Amino acid sequence: MNQQIKAGVIGLGAMGAPMALNLARKKLLQSVWNRSPGPARSVAAETGVSVASSPAHLARQCPVVLTCVSADSDLLEVIEQLLPGLQAGSVVLDTSTVSPATAQRANDSIQRAGGSFVDxxxxxxxxxxxxxxxxxxxGGDPADIERIRPVLEAISASVTHMGPVGSGQATKAVNQVIVGGIAEAVCEALALGEKLNLPSERLLQVLGAGAAGSWFLEHRxxxxxEDRFEKGFKLSLLLKDLRIIKSLARELDISMRVVEQAIDDYQELVDAGYGDNDISGLISLKRKPATEAG
Structure with a gap:
């Protein structure tokens, strides 16, 4: 596969839609599908590609199928729906965050149908x-990753092959431990800075210039x-990721105290109706007086 690659995208949310647009800019996008039709129509109108009537319809047209969905059950459902249209030799490229075990299940289904799977x-x-x-x-066979490299490079600054199927999701679990831990630390720190009446602009500048700097601090x-939590990574989705990590930790007999704290915090926010807020909304809990916390 090279410049003749025709990719389809299933799942056009906050991450999937811009990935589809970047594929279109590289002339790699053939078709799109989304459970609710509005986002698919929007991407199609902007790019001129077709809207598939179903995942199977998209798979019939596209030898590379990129999926970007919210949960393990969503991925397995989409895989089952696209199988009737999957072409022999096609590659299903999943960019979702799911458990390594779910990636393996998806791989098994795709391989039985004559395709390949890359998590x-x-x-x-x-x-x-x-x-x-x-x-x-x-995660996947090196040959499959090379075949779809133009698709991967169209959406990314770096592509790292971590090992066989499931390795990508295992790596993402490690990534999300860091994401959750940094969010805990940064939100607590900035809540402390507010209580100390430190000038916020200068505080962010000095923290970002030193060892405390991070992507999360810089971008959130x-x-x-300013109490703006409408854009970014939904905290309900990080909570889902953290629960995957907790399950892995239980299997591996490893203690993950930061993960446990983050799960408790984000569960409290979800229960309060803030699940669609960005994960930086965690600062609202960190601002609570100690007598009210927990």
């Missing part, structure tokens, strides 16, 4: 998806101090 979760946030600057952590520090 390739991404990191870099909505901004990275929009600008095609994601970090891809891929100002917005969280």
């Amino acid at each position: 390739a979760p991404v990191s870099g946030g909505v901004e990275g998806a929009i600008h095609g600057r994601l970090s891809v952590m891929a 520090g100002q917005s969280m101090l």
